[in-house]
Amino acid sequence: MTMQVSKGMNSSDKVALDAPIFDPSAFRLSDDQAAIIARAREIGQTVFAARAAAYDRDATFPTENYRDLHRVGLLGIAIPKKHGGLGAGYQTYALAAAEIGRYCGATALTWNMHVCSTLWTGPLADDLDMDTAMRAEHETRRAIHYKRIVEDGAIYSQPFSEGGAAAAGGVAFGTEAKPVEGGWIVNGKKIFASLSGHADYYGVLCTEVEEGAKASRRNTLYLAVPARSDGVSVVGDWDPLGMRGTVSRTLLFKDVFVPGDAALMPRGVYFQAALRWPHMFLTLSPTYMGLAQAAYDFTLRYLRGEVPGMPPVKRRMYPTKQIAVAQMQIKLEQIKAIWFQAITEARANPSKEQVLRAYAAQYSVMEGANELAALAIRTCGGQAMLKSLPLERIYRDSRCGSLMLPWTAELCLDRIGRDALYEPGETDE
Numbered sequence: 091m092t093m094q095v096s097k098g099m100n101s102s103d104k105v106a107l108d109a110p111i112f113d114p115s116a117f118r119l120s121d122d123q124a125a126i127i128a129r130a131r132e133i134g135q136t137v138f139a140a141r142a143a144a145y146d147r148d149a150t151f152p153t154e155n156y157r158d159l160h161r162v163g164l165l166g167i168a169i170p171k172k173h174g175g176l177g178a179g180y181q182t183y184a185l186a187a188a189e190i191g192r193y194c195g196a197t198a199l200t201w202n203m204h205v206c207s208t209l210w211t212g213p214l215a216d217d218l219d220m221d222t223a224m225r226a227e228h229e230t231r232r233a234i235h236y237k238r239i240v241e242d243g244a245i246y247s248q249p250f251s252e253g254g255a256a257a258a259g260g261v262a263f264g265t266e267a268k269p270v271e272g273g274w275i276v277n278g279k280k281i282f283a284s285l286s287g288h289a290d291y292y293g294v295l296c297t298e299v300e301e302g303a304k305a306s307r308r309n310t311l312y313l314a315v316p317a318r319s320d321g322v323s324v325v326g327d328w329d330p331l332g333m334r335g336t337v338s339r340t341l342l343f344k345d346v347f348v349p350g351d352a353a354l355m356p357r358g359v360y361f362q363a364a365l366r367w368p369h370m371f372l373t374l375s376p377t378y379m380g381l382a383q384a385a386y387d388f389t390l391r392y393l394r395g396e397v398p399g400m401p402p403v404k405r406r407m408y409p410t411k412q413i414a415v416a417q418m419q420i421k422l423e424q425i426k427a428i429w430f431q432a433i434t435e436a437r438a439n440p441s442k443e444q445v446l447r448a449y450a451a452q453y454s455v456m457e458g459a460n461e462l463a464a465l466a467i468r469t470c471g472g473q474a475m476l477k478s479l480p481l482e483r484i485y486r487d488s489r490c491g492s493l494m495l496p497w498t499a500e501l502c503l504d505r506i507g508r509d510a511l512y513e514p515g516e517t518d519e
């Protein structure tokens with residue numbers, strides 16, 4: 091699998107590529123997997139890294155990066171080969187996304203929202219129960235979405251959050267879809283909707299409710315609402331601490347007609363996926379795995395006096411700095427080990443142990459990336475946290491990981507503690 095990733099580069103200005111976060115031989119990856127992951131790493135390092143500071147400073151969406159992701163086939167990374175995609179499974183996608191996150195957190199996080207629209211409807215949905223008619227309907231509809239992405243470079247997003255307990259899985263989504271002739275009428279509001287104003291389709295989770303009926307999580311629908319539909323608007327500003335390029339503004343849906351072929355999953359299948367394929371919610375973590383590696387990479391380069399644009403001052407001879415680097419390396423390897431195991435065993439109907447490990451992996455990556463970034467700043471010192479260098483952005487971006495529903499750091503702790511101590515249905519009465 092070869093492809094020119096570094097647009098406009100000739101052999102004389104080729105940069106030395108970073109080693110992969112997960113060495114393909116040590117982690118037993120196939121050649122196909124290694125090639126897809128290398129494609130992500132190369133475009134991340136040679137193209138996205140240089141653009142990341144501007145998207146962050148101006149809180150603007152990485153539109154140019156999305157054109158490049160389309161150009162090198164990565165918009166369709168999880169789309170099956172028979173539909174023109176790269177055919178990557180869950181593990182390959184996660185490893186590729188970590189490599190993108192290493193160079194631009196906002197691109198990796200928004201790319202995750204886009205890719206999940208294909209991963210969840212693709213390899214993940216193939217593991218779920220559907221009768222023959224439902225499977226055929228799903229096959230026809232997903233082909234429409236895949237074609238738009240592969241041929242036109244269409245971008246999908248995933249606005250789920252509403253500011254209440256729905257995105258945490260506690261109650262039905264307040265955004266409602268009323269069935270009408272030929273589709274649905276959607277009304278509601280989504281907050282923190284990454285890619286607002288930039289996606290072509292908003293992959294909205296909403297509750298299908300018949301006139302006068304009660305909302306139920308079982309009736310969750312996953313609809314790709316065309317961004318240019320009448321009644322869709324983007325409101326509010328976006329000036330956050332980190333992940334500024336995600337442009338996660340508020341989306342309003344006012345009597346939006348959504349046609350039947352907009353369904354990304356048939357009725358009842360999203361509810362089934364959330365119960366039977368829980369690792370679907372671990373897909374927010376690869377970005378932060380990449381940020382953890384980035385904090386470590388920067389520290390080594392800085393202490394060795396090898397950061398481009400900085401005087402070649404070495405700081406590696408001080409024992410305190412060597413100890414800090416040792417602590418960082420140990421922490422990074424711990425995060426990598428649990429995360430690699432969790433993304434490798436992602437499947438339908440995982441065991442209780444596998445689910446607890448997935449929560450623990452999510453917690454370890456989301457909290458660990460920011461701990462590494464904080465240690466990197468302390469160790470490298472004052473000049474290293476200037477805005478002319480990427481470390482302070484890595485620090486701010488990594489702080490956002492623990493906030494991502496439904497598996498926030500707090501909710502992971504809640505679930506691990508409860509599920510480790512209680513079997514389903516057990517009480518203390």
Ligand SMILES: Cc1cc2nc3c(=O)[nH]c(=O)nc-3n(C[C@H](O)[C@H](O)[C@H](O)COP(=O)(O)OP(=O)(O)OC[C@H]3O[C@@H](n4cnc5c(N)ncnc54)[C@H](O)[C@@H]3O)c2cc1C
Nearest residue numbers: 248249250251253254255258282283284333493494495500
């Ligand atoms: C950079 C960034 C990008 C984002 N992009 C997207 C996106 O594209 N799509 C999207 O859908 N969301 C996105 N989010 C939103 C994110 O997933 C959360 O929904 C959001 O951060 C929650 O904010 P909140 O203040 O409502 O959360 P919180 O108040 O922390 O939580 C929301 C609700 O969840 C429940 N809850 C929280 N913690 C617990 C607990 N310990 N026990 C029981 N219940 C609990 C509560 O009911 C609470 O009201 C993004 C967030 C960030 C920071």
